[in-house]
Every structure is written in C-alpha cells, then in structure tokens.
Amino acid sequence: MKRETVLNLALLALLLGYPLWAWSVDEPFLITLTTRAVIFAIAGVGLNFALGFGGLVSFGHAAFFGIGGYAMGVLAFHAQSYSPMMEWPFLIEGTKSMPVIWLVAIVVSGIVALGLGALSLRTTGVYFIMITLAFAQMFYFFAISWPAYGGEDGLSIYVRNSFPGLNTMDPIQFFAICYVILLLVLLFVWAAARSRFGLMLNAARQNEDRVQAVGQGPYRLYLVAFTVSGAITGLAGALFADLNRFVSPTMFSWQTSGEIMVFVILGGVGRVFGPVAGAMLFILLEHVLGGVSDYWHIYLGAILLGVVLFARGGLYGLIAGREVAHD
Amino acid sequence: MSIVLLLEQTLNGLQFGVMLFLMAAGLTLIFGVMGLINLAHGSLYMIGAFAAAGTAAATGSFMLALAASLAAAALAGVIVEVLIIRRLYDRDHLDQVLATFALILIFSEGTRWVFGSFPLFLDRPAWLAGTVALPFGIEYPLYRLAIIIVGLAVAAGLFLMISKTRIGIQIRAGENDREMIGALGVNISRLYTLVFALGAALAGFSGALIGALQSVQVGMGEPVLILAFVVIVIGGIGSIKGAFVGAILVGMTDKLGGFLLPKMFGLIMEPAAATSVGSALASMSIYILMAGVLLFRPRGLFGGAGA
Numbered sequence: 001m002k003r004e005t006v007l008n009l010a011l012l013a014l015l016l017g018y019p020l021w022a023w024s025v026d027e028p029f030l031i032t033l034t035t036r037a038v039i040f041a042i043a044g045v046g047l048n049f050a051l052g053f054g055g056l057v058s059f060g061h062a063a064f065f066g067i068g069g070y071a072m073g074v075l076a077f078h079a080q081s082y083s084p085m086m087e088w089p090f091l092i093e094g095t096k097s098m099p100v101i102w103l104v105a106i107v108v109s110g111i112v113a114l115g116l117g118a119l120s121l122r123t124t125g126v127y128f129i130m131i132t133l134a135f136a137q138m139f140y141f142f143a144i145s146w147p148a149y150g151g152e153d154g155l156s157i158y159v160r161n162s163f164p165g166l167n168t169m170d171p172i173q174f175f176a177i178c179y180v181i182l183l184l185v186l187l188f189v190w191a192a193a194r195s196r197f198g199l200m201l202n203a204a205r206q207n208e209d210r211v212q213a214v215g216q217g218p219y220r221l222y223l224v225a226f227t228v229s230g231a232i233t234g235l236a237g238a239l240f241a242d243l244n245r246f247v248s249p250t251m252f253s254w255q256t257s258g259e260i261m262v263f264v265i266l267g268g269v270g271r272v273f274g275p276v277a278g279a280m281l282f283i284l285l286e287h288v289l290g291g292v293s294d295y296w297h298i299y300l301g302a303i304l305l306g307v308v309l310f311a312r313g314g315l316y317g318l319i320a321g322r323e324v325a326h327d
Numbered sequence: 328m329s330i331v332l333l334l335e336q337t338l339n340g341l342q343f344g345v346m347l348f349l350m351a352a353g354l355t356l357i358f359g360v361m362g363l364i365n366l367a368h369g370s371l372y373m374i375g376a377f378a379a380a381g382t383a384a385a386t387g388s389f390m391l392a393l394a395a396s397l398a399a400a401a402l403a404g405v406i407v408e409v410l411i412i413r414r415l416y417d418r419d420h421l422d423q424v425l426a427t428f429a430l431i432l433i434f435s436e437g438t439r440w441v442f443g444s445f446p447l448f449l450d451r452p453a454w455l456a457g458t459v460a461l462p463f464g465i466e467y468p469l470y471r472l473a474i475i476i477v478g479l480a481v482a483a484g485l486f487l488m489i490s491k492t493r494i495g496i497q498i499r500a501g502e503n504d505r506e507m508i509g510a511l512g513v514n515i516s517r518l519y520t521l522v523f524a525l526g527a528a529l530a531g532f533s534g535a536l537i538g539a540l541q542s543v544q545v546g547m548g549e550p551v552l553i554l555a556f557v558v559i560v561i562g563g564i565g566s567i568k569g570a571f572v573g574a575i576l577v578g579m580t581d582k583l584g585g586f587l588l589p590k591m592f593g594l595i596m597e598p599a600a601a602t603s604v605g606s607a608l609a610s611m612s613i614y615i616l617m618a619g620v621l622l623f624r625p626r627g628l629f630g631g632a633g634a
Contacts, residue, residue, distance in 0.1 A: 057421045119618055122625040126364045126420055126564060130556035131621070137553045138614035145610040147603050254549060258428050265425055295440045301432030308426045309414055 004320040008273045015041075015280065016179060023172045031171040032243070037283040038178045039239045044263030044275025045185055046232030051261070052270035053193060054225040055205035060116070060132030061260045063139045064230040066252035067112055068105040068237025070143070073155040073247035075101050080158060098163045098177070101238055109234025110227050117226035121219060133254060140252035154248025161242055168242075178239055182276070185232055190272050192228070201225055233260065262304060268316030277315045331465055336586040337579070342471045344578025345478025349533035350555040351562070351570040352485060353526025359565030360501040360522050361416050366427035367407065368530055368555070369548025370434035375400040375531020376538035376547060377438060380447040389452035393535055400531020401524045408523040413516070431549065439545045446542035449535070474536050481529070482571055489567055498522060502565055554581075557613055561620045563630020572628060577613050584612035 015038065022030035043065055050056040078085045078094025086092040095101065120131045144152045160168045168174050192198050204211040204218040211218055241247045250256065259282070267278025285303065289296035311318055354368050378399030383392035407430065415423045451470045458466040489495040497518055500508045509515040534548065541547070558577050562569025589605030596604065620628065 057424060059424060119621055122621055126358065127560060127626075129364060129420060129424060130560050131617070133553055134557045134560065134614055134617060138611050141610035142607055146607045254553060261425065261428070269421070295436045297432045297436040298440070301429040301436070304429035304432070305411065305426055308422050308429065309411075312422070
C-alpha cells in the first residue's frame with residue numbers, strides 16, 4: 001500500500017476509535033470535540049474540491065458554511081415556534097427532520113455558489129480571492145442587519161433535529177451520523193476526482209490553454225467545481241449548527257473562511273483526505289494550546305506561518321511525500 | 328427628507344471614502360509593485376490606531392499621536408517585510424494569503440495580550456472639537472472635515488510622488504517590469520521594503536484618524552481591509568487613480584445607501600418593514616456595486632494589465 005493510503009486508513013480509524021473509547025469511559029465532551037473535527041473536515045473537503053482540485057483560491061467559503069447553518073436555523077426555528085415560513089403563494093412549514101434540512105442546505109448553498117461562482121469566475125488570481133472574501137462579508141452583514149432571524153444575536157434551537165430511528169441528542173449517535181456523512185462525502189470526492197470531470201478539472205488547473213485546445217472551456221469546469229464545493233461546505237454548516245443548536249452571523253465571518261482554508265492547508269492541498277488530517281490537527285491544537293494559553297491563536301499563527309514557509313504540502317506532504325503537486 | 332441631511336451624508340461618504348483610499352492605496356501599490364496580496368494590511372491599520380491611542384494617553388498630544396501612528400506602522404511594516412513578506416514574493420497567491428492570514432492571527436492576539444480585550448479611546452484634540460458652519464446651513468463636525476482635507480492632501484501628495492519624483496518613477500517602473508529595473512541597477516529589495524513601509528504608514532495613519540471617531544480595538548482592521556479589497560476590485564488592481572475613484576464610490580454608496588434606501592422603501596412600505604428591508608439592503612449595497620462593476624469591467628474601472 002502507498003503511504004498515503006495507510007495514512008488515510010489510520011486517520012479514519014483514529015477518528016472512529018477515539019470517540020468510541022471516550023464513549024466507553026463516559027466522556028461526552030471528547031465525543032463532541034471529535035464531532036466538531038468531523039464536521040470541520042467535511043467543510044474542508046468541500047473547499048478542497050475547489051481549491052485543491054480546481055486551484056480556485058476561495059476566501060469566502062464561510063458564505064456557504066453560514067447558509068447551511070441558517071438553512072438549519074430557519075427551518076428548525078419555524079418548526080419549534082409552529083409558525084409557517086411562507087403562506088403565500090403556497091404554504092411552506094419549518095421542519096425538524098435532519099435529512100430534509102440537509103437537502104435544503106445542499107440545494108440552497110449550491111445555488112448561491114452557482115451565482116457567486118458565475119460572477120467571481122469572470123476574474124482570476126488575486127481578484128478572485130478578494131471577491132470571494134467580499135461576497136462572504138456581504139452575507140455576514142446581511143445576517144447581522146436582517147432582524148427576522150435573530151440578527152446579531154443569532155438563533156437558538158432548543159432541541160437537536162431528529163433523524164429516523166436515532167436519538168440525536170446522544171453525542172455518540174450524532175457523531176455516528178456525522179462520521180457516515182464524512183465517509184460518503186469522501187467517497188463522492190474520491191470518485192469525482194477520478195471521473196472524466198475530475199481529470200479535466202485537474203488538467204485545467206495545471207494548464208488552461210491545453211484544456212481549451214481540446215475543446216473544453218475551463219469556465220464551466222470551474223463553475224461546477226465551485227458549486228459542488230459550496231454545496232458540500234453548506235452541508236457541513238447545517239451539521240455544525242445542529243451540533244451547537246445555535247446559528248449566528250459568526251458562521252459567515254471572514255475568520256471562518258480563513259479557518260476552513262487552514263484545515264485544507266494544514267492537511268495538504270489537493271489530497272482527498274488532506275482536510276480530514278487538517279481539521280483533526282486544528283482541533284488538537286485548539287484543545288492543547290487553548291489549555292496552555294488564552295492567546296493560542298498566536299501559536300496557531302506561528303505554526304501556520306511555518307507550514308507555509310517551510311512545509312508546503314502540509315501533513316500529507318511531510319508524511320506521504322510530495323507526489324501530488326499543488327501548484 | 329431634508330437637503331441638509333443629504334449633504335451631510337454626502338460629506339460623511341467623502342470622509343469614509345478618503346480614509347478607505349489611504350488603506351486601498353497601500354494595498355494596490357504593494358500588489359502593483361511586488362505582486363503580493365497582503366491580508367495583514369488591516370493589522371497595520373490597527374497598530375497605527377493603538378500606537379496613537381497609547382501615545383495620546385501618555386503625552387496628551389494628538390499630533391504626537393499621529394506621528395507615533397505613522398512611525399509604529401512603518402516600523403512594523405519594515406520588520407514584517409524583512410522577516411517574512413520578502414520570502415513570499417515568488418510564491419503563489421495561496422501561500423501569500425495563508426502567510427498573511429497567519430500574521431493577522433499573530434498581530435491580533437499579540438495586541439490583545441499587550442492591551443487587553445477592552446477598547447481604548449482616542450480623544451479628538453480640543454482644537455478640532457465642535458462643529459463648523461458650512462453653506463446651506465450645514466453644521467458639520469470639524470474633526471470629520473479635517474479628515475476629509477487631510478485625506479485629500481495625502482492623496483494629492485501621493486499622486487505627485489508617484490508621477491514626479493525619482494522614487495515614483497521607480498515604483499511605476501517596478502509595476503511594469505520588476506526584473507528590468509533590477510537589471511538597471513535599482514536596489515530592488517530596498518525599493519520593496521520602502522513601498523511596503525509606505526503602504527503600512529498610510530494604513531497606520533488612517534487607523535489613527537479613524538480611531539478618534541470610533542473605539543480602538545483588536546479586530547478593527549479587517550472589516551476595513553475587506554472594504555479596501557472591494558475598492559481595489561472596483562478601481563482595478565495596481566491603479567492609484569482607480570483606488571481613489573473606487574474609494575469615493577464605495578464611501579458614498581455606503582453612507583448614502585444607508586440613508587436613502589430605508590427612506591425609499593418607506594414610500595412603498597410601512598415604516599418598520601421599510602427600515603429593516605432598507606437597512607439590510609444598504610448593508611449589501613457596496614457588494615452589489617462591486618458585482619455590477621464586475622459584470623461590465625471584470626478587471627475594474629481602471630485596471631488594464633493582468634492580475
């Protein structure tokens with residue numbers, strides 16, 4: 001087996017084994033902590049689809065993370081307050097059902113990603129970075145100034161949404177849901193990267209002119225990648241909101257965009273499992289360094305700086321070698 | 328709706344615009360000459376504000392505080408450029424974004440460590456307090472008027488420097504062809520440090536000026552930074568003229584949008600709904616402006632060359 005495959009399996013085993021151990025010794029906090037890592041990993045896998053495979057440096061994925069979060073928040077809010085979302089021209093009611101919420105989160109964030117992508121992809125390079133950052137900020141300010149769903153204070157959902165046959169308030173059962181979703185997302189991304197689309201996208205990232213020469217416009221490839229990427233990150237946002245039973249404009253903030261990007265970079269850009277490693281490392285750092293000092297972001301910054309300057313390719317680059325070029 | 332209020336908001340828009348220009352000018356110069364996207368520019372703005380607040384608290388002099396903001400931000404700029412930024416010029420934009428994002432984390436948490444989480448306050452000097460009577464019966468705060476004048480003066484000075492002086496010629500030459508001016512014997516690494524320090528000083532200066540209007544606190548720089556990005560996207564990266572036009576456009580859109588949109592919706596809706604719809608839309612107005620410019624001019628109003 002390749003070292004990368006071994007590392008992939010080891011990460012999945014660790015991510016499953018640790019909360020099971022925590023469950024056996026009755027440490028629900030550690031289960032929740034791992035669930036956070038799993039959800040962040042999903043968000044990172046989403047960004048990696050655009051960033052790693054398409055080379056699209058989006059600094060605005062908080063927009064999709066937040067939309068997923070608010071999809072959950074708004075639907076559950078109407079369900080818990082027994083008020084319909086819309087009465088005219090047809091009746092739409094809130095829901096507490098997780099699968100419905102996930103579907104709405106995926107569809108809405110996908111549609112928004114399609115719209116933002118169609119605009120932002122008219123540009124490249126630094127323009128693209130700034131524009132995605134700016135559009136995410138637009139959602140942030142909109143969420144703050146729109147009073148119907150809590151505005152700056154956010155929305156609290158009292159009871160976690162339901163999944164048929166499971167008790168979602170039990171940490172280990174909610175963890176299992178998130179873990180299975182992560183596996184499905186990884187499987188999807190793995191298959192997509194090997195499909196005709198994935199190969200074309202990879203080719204477009206490396207050399208747009210050649211892809212154009214064989215008759216495929218890179219714009220459409222990038223747009224599909226960006227849309228899928230946004231939809232996956234939106235799903236992660238819905239799960240994150242359900243984990244906390246709370247949504248607020250913070251999910252839209254530029255720091256969130258930065259953190260999602262950090263998951264991808266710490267793990268390794270362009271590796272299917274890179275963001276999984278990155279998110280686990282991030283949670284580990286947050287937990288360990290956060291215990292050492294309130295100002296743990298200084299150390300995070302220093303580590304990130306070190307990774308960018310000296311260890312390009314992240315954890316996967318260090319352990320599994322550099323056979324995947326990322327630029 | 329009174330015409331006086333409208334004119335006042337126009338002046339506020341102008342004031343906001345010239346301050347955005349000071350931020351955007353540094354960013355666009357740094358990008359134009361070195362090809363670097365610098366997210367930590369907002370941190371330099373914050374450093375300027377904190378240096379000013381600290382100096383004003385110690386000495387009581389506003390002019391000293393302004394001088395301190397320029398010096399501290401320029402010094403921080405030089406240190407960061409020499410230690411870290413210099414290694415990033417040849418890297419791709421992703422690496423630049425991440426490294427400067429890391430710098431934001433370090434600067435913000437470092438400042439929180441030193442100064443604490445509570446906001447500091449920078450008082451306006453007594454000789455700039457109060458209001459001034461303008462034509463049409465407008466009573467406008469003297470300090471804001473001073474900001475407009477100082478901002479316009481700095482902008483004019485910057486234009487002169489870029490177009491007339493030797494260093495300005497080198498900067499413009501650097502934007503066109505970095506390798507060539509190095510080959511012609513210009514000390515390129517000193518030029519880079521200088522441009523970075525100049526951008527940093529402008530950011531720190533605007534941080535200090537705005538610090539006297541708002542509170543001085545950790546995280547104050549990034550919202551301004553993102554607006555400066557919007558300005559640059561609208562104006563065209565690398566163009567000082569574009570940064571100026573973009574900054575004034577964004578400043579006006581923000582202030583006039585926040586003022587006019589709720590009133591416009593008030594004509595067709597009940598007041599409470601009009602306020603919430605209007606202010607929600609106003610908060611999005613500059614991004615809608617940006618999207619509109621992108622549709623017609625993907626490289627910005629004054630952007631010609633590649634990104």
